[in-house]
Amino acid sequence: MSDKNQNPDRAGSYDADGLDVPTYRQDAPAADQPAGSTAASARPSGGNDATTQFPETSGTAATTGAFGRTGRAEPQEIPPAQPSAPSAQPTYADQDFAAPGGSTAYETFAYDRAQEQPTTVAPAPGPASAPVAPAPAPVATAPVDEADVRDHRRGTIDFGLFIIRLMLGLWLILEAVGTFFRLGGNPGLSGLEADYSGYLAPEGLAIVIPSLQLAAGVFLVLGLITPVFAMLATIATSFTALHELTTSGAGIDVFAWPESVWLSLVLLGSSLALQFTGPGFVSLDYGRSWARRPLLSSWLFVLLAIAGGVALWWFGAGINPLA
Template identity: 35%
Template sequence: MTSSKPGDDARTEIIHDVDYPLDVPNSSGPGSRPGTADSATTAFPAAGRTDNTQFAEPGGYDTSTPLPFGEQPATIAPSRRDEISRRGTTDFGLFILRLVVGALLAMRGLQKLFGLFGGPGIDGFAQTLTDSGFEQARILAITGGALELVAGIMLIVGLATPIAAAGLFALVGVGIAIRLTSSDPLPLLGDTTRGLETSVLYAAALLALLFAGPGRWSADRRWRWSHRPRFSGVIWLLLAVIVAGVLWYLLNGTNPLVSTTDSAPVTAG
């Protein structure tokens, strides 16, 4: 409000009597009345708006752009399914385990098939199966030796690792059963001769590969079972046990838990 006395040129009195309200516009929420102090809000008017009676000139704060420290999205975009997180030296350790176990079992297959490395050959292995009570011993000798050789190489390469590990586990299990049912069963730890500890170590290593996967250093690196096996290990283990049990029951018929001197053969049909 500006006032002056007409005719008085020597003195001009300017009085600024502007009653400014609060720095913020009133809210129109329920229960609030315009002009009251309890109806104030902290909202800023949008830039360029002049329809607010509290602001006589255009301007204000631009609310169209969010603040950098405002509310952020609560979700995180999922990573690609084919991405494999770093696992330190786990893949290298699995590679060493595959290499050693696969190479040794492949060499055992060469012993059975061709008599290499001081092995018995097909005839000697077939005779061992015959003495253990197996029928069709020669066919079993060729099949077992070929499976041990091929599955051992597959284990080294890391190709179809659950299948290779399950097949080798079945062969090792049959070998343990043969030693347990022989006339002179081997103990777990022998005093002067080798016991069953080597076969048990083979079985444990194959089970570890079956449930841990071959790792990224393998031909199976693009498959889920190479780094995150779930049900594949259980499925192939059950299949291996069932096949080995059926073959033992049909072609041998003895109780694999006790020796032949303590248990009579069980008829297969």
């Protein structure tokens, strides 16, 4: 084609196996343009230059042309794209590709299983969060024996309780041993029986009182089963204090009381004090609750000691101490 020829060459008979190829001119259709060609000005406005709208064919042209061959598809009309703004590209939203129903789960089918058995795959988790440091494992500690716990704020209390126990216990032991074996000028059981001669059962009292003194004295010195033997010491000293007060004849005049009455009262008060304070840690009862915080046992055994002293006076001496 020469430079002077502004119209495209018409296809010859040798092109496209003897078929006419539609041609067009940019400005206007040529005079010799064959039927079926489309001019550029006749194209719909707003269309894409790369898209050509093929005219519908009918009759013999549709069956004898290139598209009339066996296996060839019918010509389809390609609609022009109409963007919302010039040179704007179509945009897509995520919901255009979302699964029906708004679900994010996906179903997959295995080839070796029936299609009726879908396998639901959970959606992939979101971005991994920062790793959380595991909690430290608890450190196993050996059980603490409460008996081994020492309260250092107690100071010298335990040592003071040991001295009280030692003095009271030694006095009870020496008094009982002197009575049984007549040591230190003690008249022994016969002399004690003579002292109790005015009571209902002097022989029994002469054996019961020193026996209570000896048992209570030994266990108080050791600090063993302290509530029980402090109770026995309270019974013995209370009987001795009442006996001394009765035989003195002083009555309720405290200034006329002899030293034997005051000594018996001091011993009675010491046994009651040990009942409420406990033996302390300097004892064989250091692991017991009454060695640290005596409460219920103290009141219980004090009531038993009072009941025992009343019973001893009632049945041993034949005197009602409550009268």
